[in-house]
Amino acid sequence: MSAPAPSGITLATLTKDIRLEWRSKDALNSMLFFALLVVVVFSFSFDPNAEESRVIAGGLVWVAFLFAAVVALNQTWSRELRNQVLDAYRVSPAPANSLFLAKAIGNFIFVVVLEALMTPLFIMFYKLRALGPAWQLIPVAAFGTWAIVVNGTFFAAMSLRTRSREIMLPLLLFPITIPALLSMVEATTTILVGDPTTSAKFWIVLLATYDVVFTTGCLALFETVLHAE
Amino acid sequence: MKKAFPILGLLTAAFLSYALYQALVVAPQEQTMGDVQRIFYYHVPSAWTAFLLFAINFLASILYLVRRNPRTDKVASGVVVALAVLACVGAYVFKSYLPKDVYPSSVVTTGIVIAGIYFLIRKYFSEPGTDILALTTAEVGVVFCTVVLVTGPLWARPVWGIWWTWDIRLTSTLVLWLIYVSYLVLRRFSSSGETPVLAAALAVFGALDVPLVYFSIWFFRTQHPQPVIGGGGSIDPRMLRVLLINWMAFLCFAVLVCWSRYRLERMQRDVEETQALEALLEPGGRVR
C-alpha cells in the first residue's frame, strides 16, 4: 500500500486539529482572553487621543497578537506529545512536511480568527480609523501572521525536549522574528497614519520575502528536527 | 601543540599592548570628536571579529547538518563551489549593478574566503568537532558582540548626548546578539540527545535572518533618520592603519580564546563519555 498523497495527509491532519479545537475551544479561549487582557491593560497605560493612537496602535496591536499567538503556539505539539502521536508519525511513511504544514496552517487559522475578533475591540478602545489605504492591512495581516506562525510552529517543535519549554519558544522566536515584526508594525502605522509621502509597499514586500525564505527553511529542516527529538 | 599555547599567549598579549599604544598615542586625534573617537579602535575590530566568528558558526552548522548523510555532503560541497565560482564570475559580469563602495575584487575575495573556510573546516574537523566548533564560535562571538554593544553607547553618549539610537549598525548588532544568545540558551536547556542538530538548524535560521534584519532596519532608518554611530565615509589612512593593527591583535586573541574553549569542550565531552561508560559497567556486573 503506497503512502497517501501528502496534500491528503495535510488536509486530514488539519481537519482533525480544527475539529478537536472546535470541540474543546481550549486554545481559542485562552488566546482570546489573553489578548483581551493585553488590550485592557494597554488602555489603562495609554489613553491617547485619536491622532496619537494612530501612531502607537500599530505597535500595540501587533504586540498583543504576538503574545496571544505564543499562547496558541505553545500548545501546538502538546496534544501530539501526550498521545505519542509524534512517534507514530516518525515511523509512518508520511512525509514530515505534511504534518508541519497542517500544524502551521491550523495555527494560522486560529490566530487569524483571533485577529478578526480583536480588531473591532481595538478600533473601539483606541478610536482608530485608517487614514491610508485600509485594504493594505489585509496583506500585512496575512503575511505577518504567517511569518509568526510558520517560525513559531517550527520552534515549538524544536523546544519540545527542552527544560522550561514555554519560555524557550518565545526566547527562540522573538529575535528571529524581529524583521517581520518591524515590518508589520511599520506597515500598520504607515497605513493608519496615512501620510501620502510614505507607503507600506516596501514593508509588505519585505514580509512576503521573509515568508518565502522561512517557509522554505522550515520545510527543508522540519524532517531533521522531527527525527531529532 | 599544547606547549605553543603559553608562548602564543604572551605574543598575543604583547601584540595587544602594542595595538593599545597605537590606539591611544600614535593615532591622530579626530577633528570633531576628540579623544573619545579612539573607542572606535576597539569597537570596530570587535564587531568585525564577532561577525567573522558568527560566519564560521554558520558554516560549521551547515557542515554538521550535511555531513550526517554522504549524499547531502557531496551536494553541499558542490553548491559551495558553484556559489564561489558564481561570485567570481558575477562580480565582474554585473560590475555596474554593485553598490557604490563595493568592488568586484572584494566580492571575489569574500566568495573564495568563505568557500575556503568551508572546505578547511570540512577537512580538519571531525563531525563532532564541527559541532564543538559551532558552539565555540557562537560563545566567543557573543562575548565580542557584547563588547560592541557596550562600547557603542559609551561612544554615542559623549558625542551625541544619547546612549542609544536605532542606528542601523548598532541595531543589527543587537538583533544578532539576541539571536545568538537564544542559540546558546537552546544549547544549554535542550536535554535532547540531538541538541547539536537542533542548534545547527537554529544557526541556519539565524543566518538567513541576517540580511532581512539589515534591510528592515535600513528602510526603518530611511523613514526615521537618526545620527549614525560609527561614522561613515572615508577614513584617514593613519587611522586605518591603527584600526587594522587592532583588528589583527584582536583576531589573534580571539583565536586563542576559541582554542581554549574548544579544548575545554572536547575534554568535557570525553569525560562525560567515560563517565557514561563507567556507569554502564558498574562493579557487580549490573549493566544498566
Next chain:
Amino acid sequence: MTYLYVAYAATWLIHVAYLSTVARRYSRLKKEMEQLGKK
C-alpha cells in the same frame, strides 16, 4: 574622556570575565578527571 577609559576597561572586563569562567570549568574538569583516573 573618561568614556574612553571606561570603554577600554569594560572591553577587557568582559573578556577577563569570560576567560575566568572557562578557566574555572577547566580546573573543575581536571579534578573530575583525576577522580576518574583513581577509580
